[in-house]
Every structure is written in structure tokens, then in C-alpha cells.
Amino acid sequence: MNSAAVYPPLYAPAANPFSNIPGYEGIGGGGFLPPPIPLQPVAPPQPGPTPEELNIPALSEDAAREAFKDYVQSHCCYSSGPANEGVITSIESHNTYRLRLETFTECRSTEMAEKPYEGETADFYAQPAPRPWDVEVKTPNLFTKHTEEIRVPYTSSIKECNVCHGVGTVSCKDCEGKGYKPCKYCNGSGQKEDGNCSDCNGTGKDRCSKCNAQGKTKCETCNGRKQLLTFIKLKVEWTNNEDNHVVEQSSGLKADKLQSVKGKELFKISQIMVYPLYGFPNPAITEASDRLIKEHQSKYAQTSRILQQRQTVDLIPITKVNYKWKNNIHVFYVYGNENKVNAEDYPATCCCVIL
């Protein structure tokens, strides 16, 4: 037997009144909404400009020692001897490139929502609702995380508040609707050893301040308005997805130290879709550019709309300094425009590290 033919229906109608609106069939199921097929990029691939100056000279001995001393001073358990008296034996420059790819995406999802009814127009079905990706939303600043929640036009309807059943108030939780609580000095008896309880004048009752002795409080769900507006809520999220690739170099300083320092910007381009940096002087950058662009395409194009990409190449200065302290050779690195220092084999730490 076909249940659709039975009247009254055997089953309650679907809880989702929007399930037959084009573009919102799966609402409530959660998850992202795939964007419409993107337009193909119109600009042809362009070769990146060739940076002119590819080297940053090593720091001077004085500058390197200054950075080293500041670093040691900021570590309470490093004694200053090696930084002050260590003899610098060699200074080497080991600059490297860092590629950064940013993909700025817009994600849209929908859910059913409700709010206290405050006089909004109940426009459900007044016109067909725009599909999720057709709802007009102003794009925020590029490459900046932002979220926007929007009531989808022509999806709003009014219903009685299901929590207070259209009354606007609910029974007070504090006093269980009585308007008073038992007096806590006499446990509600009104009596104490020496006669009537003076705190409640012998009534045994303590006025409920939460509900002003009314026994009921405003319904939070409808904010006392008795009715709710139900609608489809569109959530729009803009995200800047960033990946870095630091080219391996031979100094011995680990690449993860170089993810976030500042460098000398050699190249920066911002387009709807960027292209691999073919012809860049360092082939590892071309390779990384090609790989990251493909990764971002496969990661983000299915679930979101790519609004803009930005590709940046920085040259990051690394100065490797070898120095002698008590007949042993040690090393420290100064890197980034900030002159950050890394000295993992610092030879003179004091007592405070006892495990």
C-alpha cells in the first residue's frame, strides 16, 4: 500500500517545511554547500618577474654579537660568558627562499533557525527563495577571516512559541512557580527556638527575587514575544588558507624556524587564480608553487568558492656564526629581518634545570 495515498497520513509531515525549496532540499543534513561550477580563469599564465637582487649579505660581527647578547639576556638561565667572551671564528650567509600561497575562500551552509518575532515580514513563499549561492552578500576585506549570518529572503514564517505556548512567560525555575521559597533561616517552618522567625515574620516564606514573587519569568526563547520567526539561516564564512614552503638550505637551521619570520619580499601577486612560478631562479620554488597551487585547488575548490589567491616569495636572511668558547666550537644563527637567534647548543646554562 502506498502510504502517500492514505488520509490522514500515517506519518506526520516532514519537520522541514523547506525541503521542497530548490537549493535547500538537504537542509538540516549539515555540511557544506558545493558552489556552482566556477568560471574558468581568463588571464593566461604569466611568467613571474625575475627578482634582481637575490642575496642579503651576512650580518657584521658586531651586529651578530649584539643579537646574540640580547638573546642570552632573555634567557634567565643562560650565563653571559659565551655571548660576551666567545671568539667568533666564522660568519656565513645562508639565505633561503620562502614561498607563501594564500587562498581566500568563501563557504556557505544553511540551517533552519528561529528567533523571537519582532515584527519582521513573514515572506515565506511570497517569491521563490534565492538559492544559497545566489543570496547577495558583501565580500569583506580580502584575505581576512570573517563570518556573516543572513536570513534567506522569502523563507520567514511566524509560529507560536513552542516553549511558552504563546504565553510569553514560563514558570519560574527558582521557586517552581510559587513566587516564594522556603525561608532559609527557619527552613520554611516560620518558627525558631525562641518563637516566630524574625527573618520571615513567621510566614516561613522568602520572597523570590528572580520572578519578583510573580511565579513566572519571561520566556527566553521568544524573549516574551509569544511568537517566533522561523527561517533559513545562511552562514557565510570567509577563510584565508595559508601554506608556506621554505626551501631547504645547508646551514643546519631547521626550516620550521623560518615559517613565520619576516624576510625581504621579492615577489607578490594577487589574482583570482595564481599560476605556478615557472622560470623562478630557484627550481625548488617553482616546484613548491606548482604543488601548493594544485593542493589548494583540490582542497578548496570543491567545498568553497575561491575568491582570490596570493603568492609571495620572500628571501629570508640567515647568518650562521661559529664561535669558540673554552676550546670548543659552538654555533648560533641569526635569521629573519627581526634578527631572531637560535643557539641550541648554548654551552653555559646555570643550575635551574634539574629534573
Ligand SMILES: [Zn+2]
Ligand atoms: Zn523564617
Ligand SMILES: [Zn+2]
Ligand atoms: Zn520565582
Ligand SMILES: [Zn+2]
Ligand atoms: Zn516563548
